[in-house]
Amino acid sequence: MSSLDPVVLFFLLGLVAGLLRSDLRLPAAIYEFLTVILLLAIGLKGGVELAGQDLRQVVPQMAAVVVMGVVLTFIAYPALRLLGRFDKVNAAAIAAHYGSVSVGTFAVAVAYMASRQVVFEPHLPVFVVILEIPAIVVGVVIAKGRKNSAKWASLAHETLLGKSIVLLVGGLLIGWVMGPKAIESVGGLFIEPFKGVLALFLLEMGLLCAAQVSTLRKYGAFLICFGVVMPVVGAAIGTGLGWTLGLSYGGTALLATLAGSASYIAVPAAMRISVPESNPSLSLAASLGVTFPFNVTLGIPLYLEMARRIHGVEV
């Protein structure tokens, strides 16, 4: 228990309350408020640390990370199609969720590392932004073919200007332009309360997660297995890539977490618009109902351990 971060207990509280059918819910406006703070905070912190850095080395890493997003989607797809026996559109839609990332999971990993004094490269938040997109493109192409005309422009617009990317990129830029001054100035809302905000966010995530149980019961064992195995496979790939790219121990673990996480905001919205034939309950059940809880409780410590081993770090 002592290895758990307190914020994870808030997730469990929400989960248990939800499973017991408590009437606890955070208002939608508050959930959004918390999300906005988390996204800006992650962006700002990354941006401030990025300020002094030489960005030239980051560009090739970004390309590699895009490729990873594509590869992850192409690994998930046949697994879902052949082992899970899902039809093309549903397999493609679920695969896109796993090729993309979850900022909530990233925030928990960041908090987890901070409490263990594990440092990481400041440009990791950039990878969050970059990883949101390729999986969506691949998912839509698999489901619809490339000629899915006209819609590409609006899909690009929706995705690139979605809330999470705008806030992350905006925070990065503000932090980068302003440097440490930015954090001194607005830290009273974005930095000091960060973990409390994360805790409340996770409480609501627990409640949302509990709401997935009935779908999971219906679609059974495969979705649960997939929701646990796929993140571990993804994280293994992320660990390998992080190590190859020369990331630090912490950076490797974070990249593994990103690879192992599954989207539950940007991708569902994009699929609803671009692949409406897919069943949104399936992918949300897997990503919100299985992978998210797995990652925030067991996954993140595991990925850190994997990174530790590959880097041969002593603790």
Next chain:
Amino acid sequence: MSSLDPVVLFFLLGLVAGLLRSDLRLPAAIYEFLTVILLLAIGLKGGVELAGQDLRQVVPQMAAVVVMGVVLTFIAYPALRLLGRFDKVNAAAIAAHYGSVSVGTFAVAVAYMASRQVVFEPHLPVFVVILEIPAIVVGVVIAKGRKNSAKWASLAHETLLGKSIVLLVGGLLIGWVMGPKAIESVGGLFIEPFKGVLALFLLEMGLLCAAQVSTLRKYGAFLICFGVVMPVVGAAIGTGLGWTLGLSYGGTALLATLAGSASYIAVPAAMRISVPESNPSLSLAASLGVTFPFNVTLGIPLYLEMARRIHGVEV
């Protein structure tokens, strides 16, 4: 004036603004947000301090406190029935409000004691949880008889898994499991802003309180008297019990405050479901419109003084 805590002035501001018919209102989502923070904060703080404690001595105290909740309801009922000339259902419903507790009042008392460096036992928040329930049961039994079949299960579920109990108990458990680490971690949202959050919460309570005036005017003098006298009687009983149970000076004052406070969240909801014939305006006018303002301004200092006298503490 100097003896008033600043947060009480926020209550008065809300009250005056409401009476003057200002259009000031906090959005419902914000009111809920503030409540969630207060409940989790109270739970967490209690839980952390509870961590090192021997809980065996607490169990008999808990039993005594349950009995107090029942007794308070049975004191309020005949007063309402005979002196107030309310019919059975309304007397029972109002009595249930006074046998139960108000977490808002408890929060103000905690802040009041903190600013006076009065300490209290860390398990007082446990009593808040425990006191929510017996009065509801007694109220429903008086109004409906015991055979009010089938509904008991759903009433129990509603009440035990209501928002306030889940958050208080959840906070207690998280604090208990994690110890001081919990507060370090999430204190930036739950501890440092606590009194500010309480102030804003009280502002809204003042506005809600002002909205009760028209009902009070209609039902007149008795409800106002009852709303002032009953808390003092309850607090006297609470003081006596606290002293008997060997609570500290501060713990006694808090138990008195709990006894003297009247529910305005859990009980109204329970009565609306289980004793729908009762008029919700009556009980809200008394508890929100009279007892709450009385307690946060005059009551709490009075109860602390009562506790001081019975304990023979010098200040």
Next chain:
Amino acid sequence: MSSLDPVVLFFLLGLVAGLLRSDLRLPAAIYEFLTVILLLAIGLKGGVELAGQDLRQVVPQMAAVVVMGVVLTFIAYPALRLLGRFDKVNAAAIAAHYGSVSVGTFAVAVAYMASRQVVFEPHLPVFVVILEIPAIVVGVVIAKGRKNSAKWASLAHETLLGKSIVLLVGGLLIGWVMGPKAIESVGGLFIEPFKGVLALFLLEMGLLCAAQVSTLRKYGAFLICFGVVMPVVGAAIGTGLGWTLGLSYGGTALLATLAGSASYIAVPAAMRISVPESNPSLSLAASLGVTFPFNVTLGIPLYLEMARRIHGVEV
């Protein structure tokens, strides 16, 4: 860039996101929450500092400030009527916006001065309250004549008990009564997170500002010119008055900012009720779409410079 306060970048982020048609929006409840915190914080801080002061000298200043509000409206009106060729009601309504003030702009100016260690008289927030009203009265009289019977009472009520005045005055009174204790007590919500709250508020203001572009495009160049020139003229008058009244360098700059700012909350609401024939899009486009962004980026530094020169202060 280095002279910009980080909070202004949040405004630009919102503006750019809005212009690019991002789906980013803060929920209405959160916008109100942020506003409530800003208003109470400004009031509290002013009140606390006011505590030790001799208020007799302030009264004549208040009278002068009222006159300034009237004068500003009477300057804006003919400009709009003759140069802008607006009809009577629209010219009167827009003029009223510019004779009144924007608390958001004031908050940015306060933050800007704090980060430059420029001090100002604690009673400046009183001027915010006072300046909200005269312009509304003048605007309605111009548009409707003085006999606009019966409605005056309800207009006075709406305006004097509007959210912003109640919170500012309430904060001032609480700060004044409680002194520094007030800020210690509730500072964790109102003081430390102030600039973060302001940043988030400005993010939403940027989004709202972007939404004015289509109106601006329709009504063209005059509104844009007016929205830039009028604040500078107003600020010049404010600078002169501040200097004449013997305000400090910082106080003068703040009075100039108030004079140069245009209302986008209290006055639009009042005009909608009292001069409904006026087109609300016009005045909002000017005040939200031109003057607000001008003031928070270029205006405030300019007004501080003007105050510096008139006071002959070295920096």
Next chain:
Amino acid sequence: MEMVTRKLVTIITEAVIEKVLIGELDNLRVSGYTITDARGKGHRGLRSAGWEHGANIRIEVICDEAMADSIAVKLKEQYYENYAMVLYVSDVRIMRPEKFQP
């Protein structure tokens, strides 16, 4: 179920005049009304909840034909011209007509 026919008047208009309109309805002595928050688009352009000035409300009043007429006349005379406003009337069946008497 025995039911009688009444009119349902629905008004969609600017949130900023909620208080004023409620005053008018009270003056006309309607027996009640229901309000929901809304957003929308019409001749006066987009009205996008979220911010007070842009938001709409949707008011429903159940009443008899005469009252429906009074409401329509009142709003037409005093509000149609200057406010974003739509009003429509439909038939509904209710159970307790006495409840909807002024």
Next chain:
Amino acid sequence: MEMVTRKLVTIITEAVIEKVLIGELDNLRVSGYTITDARGKGHRGLRSAGWEHGANIRIEVICDEAMADSIAVKLKEQYYENYAMVLYVSDVRIMRPEKFQP
């Protein structure tokens, strides 16, 4: 467009009994329902959203005449007396009648 006529039952009542009423509707086997948050005024006075105890909800159910009757009867018997509640029924045209079969 080929359409058939069905009933639209609209219920306006206290938010606090949402769960209970949904239970009743589920028991009656309605094919679906839609809920919006509302505020309002009626015989039981002002009900002003914003705070749970004062808020209203507005429930809509599309169904056939028999179901509309069942709903009306059920609510009349068990809820009319003790709760702020208004119910009205109107005719609507829908496209896929099978969708609204229990």
Next chain:
Amino acid sequence: MEMVTRKLVTIITEAVIEKVLIGELDNLRVSGYTITDARGKGHRGLRSAGWEHGANIRIEVICDEAMADSIAVKLKEQYYENYAMVLYVSDVRIMRPEKFQP
């Protein structure tokens, strides 16, 4: 009050496609629309506001019969199959028919 009859088309569907549907309505040149947030249950299960992916919206359009048909046809062809969606049409009486002309 002189009034004319028009159609009121009500659509209940997933909040996530609000922008898309508004685009369709604009393309069809409706004169306006009104949107409220909602939650509900239907064949595609519970849709519980509060979280974007689960929320519903309720769109109302006042228009003539031809437009009502066009809307129904459009949505049936392109959206019925893949989205949680209900559409119904009723008669309403309005005062200024010119206002509801495309």
